[in-house]
Amino acid sequence: MKDLNKIIFVFVFLALFSCKKDPQSLNSDDSEIRDRYFNLEKIGWKSRVYTQKIEDIGFIATEVPIQYYLLKDLGKEDLKTVDSLYEENKRERVLEFTFQQEEEKDLLSKDFTGMEYTDAVKYMSFGLQNDFYVVTSKNDTIPCSGVTYERSYKIAPYQRVLLFFSGIDPNEKIQLIYNDFLFRKGILKFQFKDTYTPIAL
Template sequence: MKDYRQSILFIASILLFFSCGKDNKGNIPVDDGSIRYQLFQLEKKGWKSKLHSQKADDIKFTATEVPIQFYLLKDKGNHDLFEIDSLYQENKTERVIEFTYEQEDEEDLLKEQFTTLSYEEGVKYMSFALDKDFYVVTSKKDTIKCTGVSYERNFKIAPFQKVLLFFSGIDPEEKVQLIYNDKLFKKGTLKFQFKDTYTEILL
């Protein structure tokens, strides 16, 4: 988590000193001060929405929305912010939600005592079957299924399990509620209301 935050701060510090971009031909300076400022505002907020947590018995479940600009910068770098803008415009209806599981005594939640599965089966479930347990409901009452999950294995180093949830076809201004039907730990249905949406960024 420390490395994650350091990488965010590193990107932000570079953006502060990155004063101009170029046009598509690569030879005409273009002022990108407003772009850098808008990205810096996201960085000041920690690149995330507020944490939304619920506790069921001895497990805390936390959902956090991360703006896709963060992942674009992480993947592409900040050498061409206009490319970042173009990619954002193409993908702005995508949503990424970081979801973590943490046991109150910092036990490894993939142990059989928590899942009733073998450790290997638990890892496979987190990696390949978890997407079926999540969906979002928009303020317009549309139901959007999870299109994919990326399980970030920590190999028992961190005291939590983390996945990234991917959803498509959602207006960037739309408020959503995440619904989790927990079949792995059998804690029932949990709901996470995201009331703080990000203003669409015109990079």
């Protein structure tokens, strides 16, 4: 019986150490990808912020790389999937746009918009999309393809929307144009001078 146990042990030992590594696991080393991701994160996801102040209202435009949202949604475990999704969506741009009154008053009140509060909320949700467009360095005009209004229910001292633009080369420099009908401050321009270095995550 002891001899049989020894033979089984030797067989199991040999079977475990003679197995070749799965070729897929050899290709799954993503340390270089993680280094690139770390470098992009170190730059600061939201480091490209441009602010204009007109009277007592600050208008803040921030370009955030599409990888930020992919990683926020999918996590850092499977960076190859993130990279694949980035490749499919790299012609999309997401801009965060914030409105803030210097004394932190509610900007959607009638004092600022000239309309009822519920109408101002509807405008932020549905009408604001038509007030934004992007001009590329090749002088192409790209309309805003969608807006997501982040409702704060009077808790945060600002109003924020996410602006979506499609069909823009990831290396293209852009200028955001905002024609302000909500607060009637005119046309504001935000020049995003440098593009993020595209990386494979």
